[in-house]
Amino acid sequence: MTQIIQKILVANRGEIACRIMKTAHKLGFFTVAVYSDADRNALHVQQADEAIYIGAADPTSSYLNSEKIINAALTTQADAIHPGYGFLSENADFADKCARAGLVFIGPSPDAIALMGSKRLSKIAMLNADVPCIPGYEGSDQTNATLIEQANIIGFPLMVKASAGGGGKGMRLVHKAEELVAQISTARSEALNAFGCDELILERALIAPRHIEIQIFADHHGNTVYLGERDCSVQRRHQKVIEEAPSPFVDVALRKRMGEAAVAAAKACQYCGAGTVEFLVDSDKQFYFLEMNTRLQVEHPVTELVTGLDLVEWQLRVACKEPLPLAQQDIHITGHAIEVRLYAEEPRQNFMPQTGKVKIWQPASNARTDHSVYTNMEVSSHYDPMLAKIIVNADNRNGAIRKMARALSETQILGINTNKHFLQNIVQSPAFSGSEVTTAFIEQHAQGEAMQGSLTPSFSLLAKAALLFTLARTSNKDEPSPFIPTWQHSMGIPYPVKLCCNDMTTPLTVTPEGERYRVRHSDTGEAITLTPLACSTTSLEVEVKQQRHRVRFSKPDNTLFIDDGTGHFVFTCVTHSKAVNQAKQGTAQVSAVMDGVIVALLVEQDSAVNAGDTVAIMEAMKMEHPLKATIDGVVQLNAIETGDQVKSKQVIATILQAEEVTHEQK
Incomplete structure (x- = not known):
């Protein structure tokens, strides 16, 4: 007997949600998208027949909240839920809740998900089914004494693995017996924090399989x-x-x-x-x-x-x-x-x-x-x-x-x-x-x-960037158009340009020579001659030594995003910017590496740190990033608390060297 399904709620986001909807629409199904605060304008929301809001941007408030997902399906009268991958796709409890709510879970049974979600239990099942398994230990006795005893039987190198997880969390390669206790402890802690279960298995390590x-x-x-x-x-x-x-x-x-x-x-x-x-x-x-x-x-x-x-x-x-x-x-x-x-x-x-x-x-x-x-x-x-x-x-x-x-x-x-x-x-x-x-x-x-790749742009790319900052086009349409200089010039008079990329400022000059432009590094004297051939709002074609080069770019205001085939670079023109006061001698700032959340502050106000010490830990894109001191000194914390959202490059703390602390106190 067939199951009647007409409308499918896709309990996911991003490319997999779009991928599922494409086939669902092809087969005649209607689709429902779910979205968080961060995804109000997302492509999967635009492509679905209906969309329903499920909560704040953090996944636990939205895409990982099974109650909100099921309520969204019932509210929109969906018949089935497709979980995609990640989020709730391998959550046996969620699959069971779907069934109890009268919704078809597009995936295996809760029992199959639960069994295969445990590395320990699934390995036992596979051994019973005569599926080849790596020699190891998958027993229920999880005491350190038993794990150490079994590890010595298996031999080294071996893998310590979290039974409940994946993605490398709770996984450790152990080369020597004396490393085992520390690695078991670390793996247990990671597994408990990531999966709520500190159960481990041991396996013989296969090197470079x-x-x-x-x-x-x-x-x-x-x-x-x-x-x-x-x-x-x-x-x-x-x-x-x-x-x-x-x-x-x-x-x-x-x-x-x-x-x-x-x-x-x-x-x-x-x-x-x-x-x-x-x-x-x-x-x-x-x-x-x-x-x-x-x-x-x-x-x-x-x-x-x-x-x-x-x-x-x-x-x-x-x-x-x-x-x-x-x-x-x-x-x-x-x-x-x-x-x-x-x-x-x-x-x-x-x-x-x-x-x-x-x-x-x-x-x-x-x-x-x-x-x-x-x-x-x-x-x-x-x-x-x-x-x-x-x-x-x-x-x-x-x-x-x-x-x-x-x-x-x-x-x-x-x-x-x-x-x-x-x-x-x-x-x-x-x-x-x-x-x-x-x-x-x-x-x-x-x-x-x-x-x-290298974070340092080539001189050739610097020259093209300088050209884009000093020439304007006569049309704003995305098609080639003539160039005009952005400054009044006489033939042969150099125009100064300062470009900043990855916190490095490069002084250059651009000199018109008929239809060509000569770009020179003001410090090193290195020079190159460019002949502009075509330029649109997104691409530049130039000739260098009788060879044509094309780069793609975007130039909103005073920032240039550019890719010449060697990497993506961001330039800012600082030619006319006022000189920025340099940080005090003997101080260093600890800043957020990207947008994210501060999950731990590991130091207190006025505490002493050494270079390399972790001051705070931030979380972004499912990863934790330690923020470290770069000098020895004393911590001056900004008004930041655990759980605060921070922006990229936001200052978390300032490290003052001892002499600076004394000076501040005076």
Whole structure:
């Protein structure tokens, strides 16, 4: 008997909410969006048939509040709730509440979610189902004495893992026995704070394995299939960065063995719907169960592109109690697909999450881009920093790599720093194209400026920025138009320009030479001659030494956001600014690194600190960021308390050296 569903509430936000709505509308379903204070103008709200407000910007008041979500569904007379991924998607209690409210939860049963949500219990279930597992300890005796005893049996190196969590929280690699007690204590504390449960498991450490997962699907009629694998080995801090299907490491025989093991895992918990069984695979092609994600994965598009299937459509059909559209023998893998995750983060500053306003957004023409981005969108500190997923497919892996490199180059996002160039450097690296892809890839192949970029703009880019600050266009339309200088000049007379970028000020001069302009560094004497060829409101084309260069930019008022293909930079023209008084000798400020919330103040007024001591901890984009003293001295706290919202660069405290304290007291 089919389940009647006409209206679906999407209990999520961002690109996945937009993605779900696209397929739901295609199949004729009506959709309801939910939104917080931060998302009133979000793209998923605009694309839904209806939208309903659910609370403040912090997730616990909105997207993680199960009562508000269910009330929103009942108020709008929705029949079903699609949780997407993250937030409440793997919350067994939420799935149970949906059922008790008469709502269809588009996902597996609460029992299956609860079982697979525990690394300890799921591993026991997998061992009973003969699914290969990493040797370790998953017992109920959680005393330190037992964990130490079992660790010595397993041997080192080993992994200490939080049973209830993921994302690297409560996870520690232990190389030596003498490190174990401290690492167990740290893992317990992290697990308790993050998941409300300090239960741990121990596993033998697999050094630099591949992370390969199998997409499975099951319906209410006893059918379970696997849809091939995805290779998710390129990771940073246990978070996936690049995914591809099929894996270049997996052959037909291994795919069949892993697929059948994944199906056995699903059947062991009477699974229904979309799920992913994750495995670690060693160099000998031995695979071991890692965990099962009881939801749609972020990286599901690569499976869609190599199978020709719409996985959200399958989810909705299963929710309507229809049988799976295809049997195992009818599922085929064709070509190769790659996905990258575009994050609002700064690889050049240890991948610091970024906030701000998007000035220009233009997806690539040759790729599928799942996103929720639009020009003038505000990227807040309240949610995960992922902005978009860029996905390409081709006949083979080399073709997909080429298409991805071009897609990243074509993708234009200005106004906020992202990992775009870092991703492009990875996919164009010999290590990636040579399939040297394990979970240690970024650590081994993607460190340093060559991959992560430099915060210092090239002189060529400085010259182009100076040109944009000293020339105006005769038209405000986004099309090429003639240039006019912004100052009265005589031929050969230099015009001074001071540009500030990343707290560094560079003095330059711009000298007109007919149709050309010579830009010179006032301190070093380095010079370059530029010939402007075309300029619109968003792009500049110039000729340098008979070679043409094009840059994209946005220039609201006195700030220039620009990308020349080497990175995203922000320039401010300070030519006519009054000199800013330098901070007193012997003082240093501790400032917020981005918009966020102060979650802890670790020092008191007038207390002594040393350089490197953490003064406060702020939280933004699901991460904690320590704010540290840069000099030895005495703390002078501003009017900041735990729980306060702070803006980027807001001063939290000032550190005075001893002589400054004495001077202030006088």
